[in-house]
Amino acid sequence: MSAEHIKLFYGLTCTEIGTNEQGEKVKLLQAKTLGGKEISIKCQKYILAGGALNNTRLLMASDSKHPGGIGNHSGLLGKFYMGHLSGDIATVKFTTPPKETIFGFDRDADNTYIRRRFSFTPEFQQEQKLSNTVGWLGAPEFGDFSHQNGILSSAYIALNLPLLKTRLGASTAIRRAAIGNDKGMYSAHIMNIIKDFGQILSFIPSFGYGRFVAKRKIPALFVYSAANEYPLHYHSEQVPNPDSTVSLANERDALGMRRLNIDLCFSDQDIESVVKAHHHWDQHLRQHDCGYLEYVSDDLETTVWTQAGDGFHQVGTTRMSEHPDQGVVDINSNIHGFDDLFVASSSTFVTSGQANSTFMIVAFALRLADYLKQEKEKNSASK
Template identity: 25%
Template sequence: MIFQASTADVPASIEVDLCIVGAGAAGLTLADELAGTGLKIAILETGDIGRDKDAQVFSDTESVEKAVPRNARIRQFGGSTTAWSGKWLPLMPEDLKGAAWIERSGWPITPEELAPYYERASRRHKGPAPEDFAQWTAPTDGEADARRLKPASVYWLGKNQLDFGQTVGKVAANSETIAVYLNCTATEIVLTDDHSGVAALKAQTLHGKTAFQVIARDYVLASGGIENARLLLASKSQIEGGVGNAHDNVGRFYMDHPSGNVAKVVLAPGKTFPDDLGMAIPSNGRDRMDIGSYMARRIREKGRLVNAYFVWRPALDVVPTDDIRKLFSTLVLIRHRPTQMKLYRELLRDVFKVPKGLAVRYLWFLLTKKAGLRGPDRTFQINYHIEMAPDPENRVTLSDTPDPLGHPLAKVRWKASEVELHSVLELHDELQALLAETGAGTLIWTAGQRPEAADLPYSSASHHMGTTRMGARPETSVVDPDCRVHGISNLHIAGSSVFPTGGFGNPTFTIVALSIRLADRLKEKLL
């Protein structure tokens, strides 16, 4: 059931089995998995059912070095999934295993442990399954495959799969045992006298500023890669430095996916995309995807590089909206998978979503030549995503600026390192070498020449990760492999803030998989 906390008669103290802070991808997935168990659950959400400008103020941050876009974090039932474009990628197995040349890389759980939860996440959202990414897991780094650039399938979810408030959130909204309190925000975690557990969670409504508390058997922070850390740090009335921060790890190791564009490719006459680039379309999978490439592990190991990938975008005289990109990827796949009827349905949806004049121009561009995507100048933009290595100096702290309830906003300091930016240039160098070897085309740098790493332009992909990282030891992490805060028996954290590393893929698929895994742990504990 849903309550407007600012106007409802909310009691001064709410007692439940489980309190979840945040109604985004992680929080709503947890609630969906636990619905039907009989557990009484309270979900606290700062926003409303729709967009609320008063609630969005709580997403303001003080940025140091690179900016964190305000619209990157949506205060609304459904969270940022109400605004995302729908990319769906798992972590690569090697992301979980880590790289010896990257300090603090690797996860305390194995690819085999996470695999069944990826499967369940795929079924839950009717999205691409882990086997659709089989080209990532195949032994492609040995003698059987000497390629330096590997294919990366970047899948998109459909429109009816995107907004979690309209998918898994419907269960919470209609449940008799789940109470969703909108227009209120968690303000402080109150610990027991011996600090070994959480005694209560304080909250306030946005309008009227009515204070209340939630008393639960267990608590889950699921409010995002920045807000999870902010609430822990702000809960410092009992412990200087905040809850779970005995070793000064809360807020540290902040990661994003720096992204941008520094080059384009012009195909040679008679060459087609992607056929003449040696970029085979995976035969598995029925969903729309972008075509991308990443560097083989042996190349990264030799150069001590982080993971990075790029996707191909048509360089057209049209606005490169998400709808245009989806139209592009659908047409590419139809040419290679002409019997997949799902793609034709997606094509029809795409055409009707794009403005008529824009769609006609774009379709004409793609269909004027017989051999695939060979428009007048055969030009493609190369858009990249970079993995960030864990760096304790990239971090979330508390700002001196208060939010509307008088509590400190988050201060975020982050920037890409020289190694990370150099990795992007090396990725482009590999592409340039491939083009020269195959005669398929020419790479042209936007600046006219290969830039220096320090001059590489990039911006935030709005993927906030790592600030309450997972690990086996409290000295080097905030939560244990079961996502429980070290030393606190009934406080768990869900979402991308627990990621020890982030690979190069969009984090939502992994957020959902980990949330399902945490739900199983909570069932064992609370039932």
């Protein structure tokens, strides 16, 4: 750690926020180690950056002077829990020359991997009352050997190797998403590998280098389709819904903290919007004579309902509002009613956008840092 003003404590979990008698200033943070040690921490300002769900859980657990937890003055702490909708309900069938399809990553001027997406202009989105939704060309699920692709079968086998099942290789969630519908049948995968052996030999060194050695790692695996057909992977905003909530469970963890009950609820509007977005993309492809979408079922809404689950992105449970009765934190990420307790997290977002919460988490964290710096300067000047 090179920043001389920062003291970093490892292995501590903050289990409670203690406040003064009036319940409007933080007195201390209680923290515990798994080894049974307990300490108190006192600062001038406190910023919760424990991830959306754990921030919310900590605020809820700090309920000795605040019914339902600190920040629950409006009854909205833990409400409007949002993730995203994602899945595949269609295959894009291009009628253009297959070699012209850009199915993989591009690189920008800084060499960062970037990805082309189907999306909508904000004006079109508003006019059509669509949630913010994008789609990108995917790869068939690795675990389904009927893709007959040796590279994907090699990836399936690699993701099942003990080394890659650990955190060294890929997270469990990423592994599961890539493998998808795991039909087992190693023999069928091995047949795919034998058929494409020459292609695999040239592919592995370049992909292996890009994925494990290069400074900028290839984020994911996409493969060329000679048939010019690609699964279209959608990713969509979830509309804010007060019935979608997290709350404290009775069960406790190893440190005695109550765990969270999660009740993530999607709505008809979320589902219908995903289906409508696909109809617009299909129309666009046909109008421009580039191809069309082939749907995976006749009942698309039911299919989207079965795919709605998320769990990757956590948004909305300490929502931001100008007025205290409409949210948990104010426009400076400060818990309403406190001047020393802040939240730096996607839990303050009032909408979920189509994806990639982290960029906005960082933007809001920088904004909070500026605000605290200005407040400090104002206070020093007035002394």
